[in-house]
Amino acid sequence: MSIEPIPADLSFAVPGSEDQLTRAAKGLTERGYTAHVVDTPEQARDLVRDLLREIGTDKVVFTANSETLRVSGIQDEVDGSGEFRSLRTELAAVDPQDIRTMIKAGAAPDVIVGSVQAVTEDGVLVAVSASGSQLGPYAAGAEKVVWVVGAQKVVPDLETALRRVWTYSYPREHERWRVKGMESFVGKLLILEREYQAGRATVVLVRTEIGF
Template sequence: MDYSTIASDASIVKTIAALSAKGYDASIAASRADALEEIKKLIPADASVMNGSSATLGEIGYLDYLAKGGHGWRDLHAEVTAENDAAKRVELRKQSVLSDWYLGSVHALAETGDMVVASNSGSQLPHLVFTSKNIILVIGAQKIVPDLAEGMKRLESYVVPLEDARMMQAYKTHTANNKTLVIRGENPSLGRKFHIMIVKEKLGF
């Protein structure tokens, strides 16, 4: 399977239906610009926001928009990275898991609605699993695969090597897939909301 090819319209529609059946707010964005505009509409001006390391968020223009200010959001990621003391930075990152909104992506999205997210440190996983009340996941349509097994193959054989190359170029160090999360659904009693946007473009890995 070519993991860089954008999924067909039929595959995207099938995936949206599966996500919706799981209770997610699932939508299709025709372009990265449309995805960014939808994010602007979703997040209220007084909210705290946190994001993980995400090529996708950079490619849709979200990170630039966040950095410029004027949106009224409290940028917890900026607060973490602005702290020079390593120990204090770790504590701020721990506190950030209580953000009102968390934004990120996934490494594979199955047509069944199952999602795969891998992490080196695991810092973004609490948001996804439990702590943040509102989650926005922006997913390039090339990340859609038929099932969870193919999603795991995509992660190991395609995503990890690309991320390793990026890490070596940027930081002269290798990556490590230390923690892998499979999201199959959400307990409605938690009162959390997942907004999942499939963008009909190639975004991220």
């Protein structure tokens, strides 16, 4: 049986304006996050590398499944360079059927690097997942969190952020799996209103479109 595509609202692929990025960075800062704005995915990759070095190369780093990390080269940088302790590399020796071991290891890594599906102009983050494996570490399990977020994910408010999830991010992810003969779905949704621990979470906003 063929898997039907889901139409995506391509208006959500348009990068936000400089004013929107400025407001989002300000909103994030006021909500307890460290915010950076960079021009390109390459600059984001370099900044993430520097941040991970500052945190410590002895720390275990979990790269969440993310088109943003893949396209920017951050996933390869963390998991393939040998400079950092990659959780994915360490779990390569675990039996793929031993799901509980992998879930437990990913639930509380020293650091998680990933992305979100939307950021509001006043600094609220929205992340979605099929399995939810990255959402626990995002919320509290990881000691440090770094999110890399394309400018097209900056939206005016939470209502628009949720609409972006269902009409753009989900259809794009569904299409990515459809060409492999599988379906995607939204299994878990996390709304991050504020970070309670100063210095724990960093958001790197990229002025270009990257990721879903």
